[in-house]
Amino acid sequence: xxxxxxxxxxxxxxxxxxxxxxxxxxxxxxxxxxxxxxxxxxxxxxxxxxxxxxxxxxxxxxxxxxxxxxxxxxxxxxxxxxxxxxxxxxxxxxxxxxxxxxxxxxxxxxxxxxxxxxxxxxxxxxxxxxxxxxxxxxxxxxxxxxxxxxxxxxxxxxxxxxxxxxxxxxxxxxxxxxxxxxxxxxxxxxxx
Amino acid sequence: xxxxxxxxxxxxxxxxxxxxxxxxxxxxxxxxxxxxxxxxxxxxxxxxxxxxxxxxxxxxxxxxxxxxxxxxxxxxxxxxxxxxxxxxxxxxxxxxxxxxxxxxxxxxxxxxxxxxxxxxxxxxxxxxxxxxxxxxxxxxxxxxxxxxxxxxxxxxxxxxxxxxxxxxxxxxxxxxxxxxxxxxxxxxxxxx
DNA sequence: CGCCGAGTTGAACTGAATCAAGAAACGTGG
DNA sequence: CCACGTTTCTTGATTCAGTTCAACTCGGCG
Numbered sequence: 001x002x003x004x005x006x007x008x009x010x011x012x013x014x015x016x017x018x019x020x021x022x023x024x025x026x027x028x029x030x031x032x033x034x035x036x037x038x039x040x041x042x043x044x045x046x047x048x049x050x051x052x053x054x055x056x057x058x059x060x061x062x063x064x065x066x067x068x069x070x071x072x073x074x075x076x077x078x079x080x081x082x083x084x085x086x087x088x089x090x091x092x093x094x095x096x097x098x099x100x101x102x103x104x105x106x107x108x109x110x111x112x113x114x115x116x117x118x119x120x121x122x123x124x125x126x127x128x129x130x131x132x133x134x135x136x137x138x139x140x141x142x143x144x145x146x147x148x149x150x151x152x153x154x155x156x157x158x159x160x161x162x163x164x165x166x167x168x169x170x171x172x173x174x175x176x177x178x179x180x181x182x183x184x185x186x187x188x189x190x191x192x
Numbered sequence: 193x194x195x196x197x198x199x200x201x202x203x204x205x206x207x208x209x210x211x212x213x214x215x216x217x218x219x220x221x222x223x224x225x226x227x228x229x230x231x232x233x234x235x236x237x238x239x240x241x242x243x244x245x246x247x248x249x250x251x252x253x254x255x256x257x258x259x260x261x262x263x264x265x266x267x268x269x270x271x272x273x274x275x276x277x278x279x280x281x282x283x284x285x286x287x288x289x290x291x292x293x294x295x296x297x298x299x300x301x302x303x304x305x306x307x308x309x310x311x312x313x314x315x316x317x318x319x320x321x322x323x324x325x326x327x328x329x330x331x332x333x334x335x336x337x338x339x340x341x342x343x344x345x346x347x348x349x350x351x352x353x354x355x356x357x358x359x360x361x362x363x364x365x366x367x368x369x370x371x372x373x374x375x376x377x378x379x380x381x382x383x384x
Numbered sequence: 385c386g387c388c389g390a391g392t393t394g395a396a397c398t399g400a401a402t403c404a405a406g407a408a409a410c411g412t413g414g
Numbered sequence: 415c416c417a418c419g420t421t422t423c424t425t426g427a428t429t430c431a432g433t434t435c436a437a438c439t440c441g442g443c444g
Contacts, residue, residue, distance in 0.1 A: 061333075068337055082329055086322060115318075119311040126307075126318035130278060133321055136328035137274055143335035144368040145260055148432070168391060176336040181432055183392055340400070360423060373400055375424050 001030050005053040005104040012076045014127045020118040027110040031103045040095040045088070046081040047108040055101020056165055059093045060173070069174040072098075072166065074159070078128055098166055148177045149185050193222050197245040197296040204268045206319045212310040219302040223295045232287040237280070238273040239300040247293020248357055251285045252365070261366040264290075264358065266351070270320055290358055340369045341377050 006024060010016055016024065031050075033039065040046040042062065050057070052073050059071040059079060070093060073079035084091035085108060114121040142151050152175055156162060162171060172182035198216060202208055208216065223242075225231065232238040234254065242249070244265050251263040251271060262285060265271035276283035277300060306313040334343050344367055348354065354363060364374035 063337060066337075070333065070336075082326070086326055115315070119314060122311060122314045122318060123307070126314060126321060129318060129321045129325055133325040133328060134274070134278055136325060136332060140328060140331050140335065141262065143332065144262075145255060145258075145365075167389095173337075178433060179391075180393085180434085184432090187392075359421090370401060371423075372402085372425085376400095379424075 001053060001102055002028065002104070005030070005051060005102075008053065008076055009051060009104075009124070013131075014120070014124045016120050016124065017118070020114070020121050023114060023117065024121070027106055027114065029105045031105050032101070033097050033103065034100050035097050037097045038094055039097070040081045040084070040091055040093060042092060042094055043090050044081075044084070046084045046091050046095075049078060049080045049085065049106050049108065049111060050095075051104040051106075052077050052079065053102040053104060055097065055099040055103070057095060057101060057103075058098055058166070058170055059095050060170070061092045061094065067169075067173065069170045072159075072162070072170075072174065074165075078132070098170075143176055148175065148181055151175045151177075152182065152185050193245060193294055194220065194296070197222070197243060197294075200245065200268050201243060201296075201316070205323075206312070206316045208312050208316065209310070212306070212313050215306060215309065216313070219298055219306065221297045223297050224293070225289050225295065226292050227289050229289045230286055231289070232273045232276070232283055232285065234284060234286055235282045236273075236276070238276045238283050238287075241270060241272045241277065241298050241300065241303060242287075243296040243298075244269050244271065245294040245296060247289065247291045247295070249287060249293060249295075250290055250358070250362055251287050252362070253284045253286065259361075259365065261362045264351075264354070264362075264366065266357075270324070290362075335368050340367065340373055343367045343369075344374065344377050 002025065006021065006028070010021075030053075039048070039050070039057075050073070052075055054075060056075075057073045057079055058069050059073075059081065060067050060069045062068070071079065071082075079095065081091035081093045081095055083089055083093070111125070115125055116122075142154055146154070152171075155171070155175060168182060169179040172179040175182065194217065198213065198220070202213075222245075231240070231242070231249075242265070244267055246267060248267075249265045249271055250261050251265075251273065252259050252261045254260070263271065263274075271287065273283035273285045273287055275281055275285070303317070307317055308314075334346055338346070344363075347363070347367060360374060361371040364371040367374065369377075
């Protein structure tokens with residue numbers, strides 16, 4: 001699974017030299033976890049970067065007693081407790097498994113070591129960050145002035161399988177709407 | 193102004209070796225423009241990355257005949273037509289000067305040349321992208337489940353001077369609300 | 385069988401949009 | 415320096431998309 005995961009990173013993001021790859025293997029670990037497990041809890045410092053080999057994961061936070069889903073990660077995605085990982089603060093986010101999953105894990109310190117040592121690893125960092133930045137940009141456009149229905153249609157256009165894998169309530173809060181509204185949108189009882 | 197700008201990049205983002213700096217100077221240009229000028233128009237391919245030495249700039253797009261402000265950049269910020277620059281497609285965005293400004297300009301190709309040649313320049317790319325990613329992440333949280341009033345208060349907490357520099361309508365659409373609503377919020381005629 | 389979480393439906397409510405006037409501020413030329 | 419048009423901002427009345435709260439359905443599963 002380690003080699004499988006590393007191969008997917010290299011093909012999906014950016015090639016690495018044999019030396020970088022050898023070094024990478026030293027630092028990365030494989031983690032198998034079950035649906036429902038919480039890898040990060042609110043208030044914890046988290047310095048782990050995860051890569052999803054198989055399965056799916058959500059990041060969410062709690063506001064006024066309500067659970068708000070902030071991000072989903074599926075196969076070949078990276079995910080981390082973004083504020084804690086990059087800003088060294090306690091995480092507002094939980095990270096929780098939506099399915100039984102196989103993950104690769106690397107710590108921030110080890111990432112930094114690899115980034116300092118290998119130019120191509122630094123590039124991998126730049127490219128994966130750029131990809132996330134572009135996804136966030138799309139999400140802002142979607143939240144800023146699109147209707148709930150349009151946001152939903154956008155989401156299933158990008159992730160057609162999401163409804164089969166993720167509970168409705170999580171999708172709703174990711175879209176910035178309530179579960180009831182999403183249910184009505186799916187039943188097409190909301191005016192287009 | 194060139195040295196001033198480069199110095200600010202190095203201090204605000206990431207140090208560069210003397211060799212990288214020397215190379216950087218070869219590729220970067222200083223641009224002085226006036227309020228109202230459009231550096232990028234909808235439909236154009238844009239391969240320019242801008243750094244604001246002095247002044248401010250907005251990126252906006254037009255949807256259903258309405259102007260929607262997507263991003264502001266002030267002193268020491270980078271800005272580009274994000275989709276066009278990174279995905280090589282025609283830009284949905286306009287980029288327009290809000291004040292008379294001094295900018296540094298570098299093309300995507302020259303950026304890539306510098307990234308390939310210098311490890312520390314690649315790091316500069318990673319770090320500036322990470323910074324933008326974190327700002328977008330905050331913006332998503334803000335748009336997802338905060339009230340119009342709360343979003344406004346967040347914004348002026350981060351950019352206290354924005355109201356003095358940017359027209360109300362631009363701020364409103366950046367927040368995902370109408371100008372009328374923002375005007376009422378400022379007059380505190382909306383319930384807290 | 386009865387419980388339990390996930391999803392649906394209904395009715396009333398509300399935050400913000402829309403539409404429509406005005407009032408202020410701004411700049412440009414006489 | 416003032417008159418003029420233009421852009422920027424405010425205010426009011428009405429409408430509507432989406433929330434809230436509450437009840438209900440459905441499919442598992444001990």
